[in-house]
Amino acid sequence: MVDRAERSKWVSKDARRRDIVAAAIDSVARVGFADTTLATVAREAGMSQANLLFHFKSKDALLVETLRHVSAEFAETWQSALAKAGTDPLARLLALVGASFSPKVCNRKSIAVWHAFYGEAKSRPQYLKICGANDHERYEATTQACRDLLLAEGKPPDGASDMARMIEGLIDGLWVDILISPDMANRFEAQRIVLLQLRILVPDRAADIDAWEAANARRRAPAP
Numbered sequence: 001m002v003d004r005a006e007r008s009k010w011v012s013k014d015a016r017r018r019d020i021v022a023a024a025i026d027s028v029a030r031v032g033f034a035d036t037t038l039a040t041v042a043r044e045a046g047m048s049q050a051n052l053l054f055h056f057k058s059k060d061a062l063l064v065e066t067l068r069h070v071s072a073e074f075a076e077t078w079q080s081a082l083a084k085a086g087t088d089p090l091a092r093l094l095a096l097v098g099a100s101f102s103p104k105v106c107n108r109k110s111i112a113v114w115h116a117f118y119g120e121a122k123s124r125p126q127y128l129k130i131c132g133a134n135d136h137e138r139y140e141a142t143t144q145a146c147r148d149l150l151l152a153e154g155k156p157p158d159g160a161s162d163m164a165r166m167i168e169g170l171i172d173g174l175w176v177d178i179l180i181s182p183d184m185a186n187r188f189e190a191q192r193i194v195l196l197q198l199r200i201l202v203p204d205r206a207a208d209i210d211a212w213e214a215a216n217a218r219r220r221a222p223a224p
Contacts, residue, residue, distance in 0.1 A: 017055050017065075020045050024066040029109040033116035033123075038062070064126060067117050070110045071131045075138075077105050082141060089148035090205050093167075093198070094212050096142055100171045101191040111179045142168055153204060163201055170194055191216075 023044035027036040030044075038059055042049040056062040078099035085095035100106060117127040146167070147160035174190035195213055199206045 013055070018069075020047075020052060020055055020062065021066050021069045024062055025070070025109045025113055028063075028066070028116050029112040033063075033120060036063070063116075064130065066113055067127065067130050070113050071134055073110070074099075074105050075134045077102055078138060078141075089145045089152055090202070090208055091212075092145040093142070093149060094209070096138075096145065097167070097171070097191065097194050097198070098216065100175075101187040101194075103187070106175065106178065106187040106190070108179055108182060111175050115176070115179060139164060139168060149202060149205075153202060166197065166201070167194065170197055 020041065023046075024036065024041045026044045027040045031040055036059070038049055038052055038056075041062065042052045045052065052062075056065065078096055081095040081099040081102075082092055085091045117123045117131075143160050143164040146163040147157045150157045150160055150163070171190075171194060174185065174193060177185035178187065178190060192213070195209055199209055202209075
């Protein structure tokens with residue numbers, strides 16, 4: 001495998017910027033937001049600080065690009081899952097849940113970047129500017145799936161917004177658990193807990209939730 005220092009000799013400018021963003025994610029996860037500097041990122045990327053400055057003129061510019069990267073990655077993951085889910089509202093809701101705990105999205109490094117931005121008051125406006133529209137679109141998709149699911153179950157749809165807030169709030173809280181308590185929480189356990197919540201909210205569809213969970217477990221099981 002070619003390491004970052006060797007790779008930086010021959011990759012394109014765009015690929016090198018992606019490597020730098022990956023190094024910034026590593027740095028935030030390792031030393032935190034405040035202690036991440038252009039120097040720590042350059043070391044992670046295996047390049048000189050002068051070379052890094054050719055691509056990003058400041059720490060702020062680099063960290064903003066890093067947040068854009070993780071935000072776009074999350075949006076692409078859940079939107080793709082939703083597009084494949086079909087019309088059944090429970091399938092759509094389960095797709096959104098599953099996307100939240102996919103390995104590409106739900107890992108301690110990416111979660112560290114999210115929390116670095118909305119956990120610091122001075123960075124929150126930047127977070128809202130970059131991620132606000134994506135967050136709103138995601139919440140609306142969850143709310144619509146909840147509304148359609150309640151209607152399909154013959155229940156009043158008035159509680160769809162509260163139901164969506166329960167689900168999204170639980171996901172956010174479990175992400176924090178994964179970040180700060182990796183020995184006690186992981187993405188599989190976190191997803192299991194959200195599915196337990198869904199069974200309580202729509203008990204008549206518990207068997208369908210069971211089937212979806214079992215199918216996911218089979219997909220991640222090692223081949224014989």
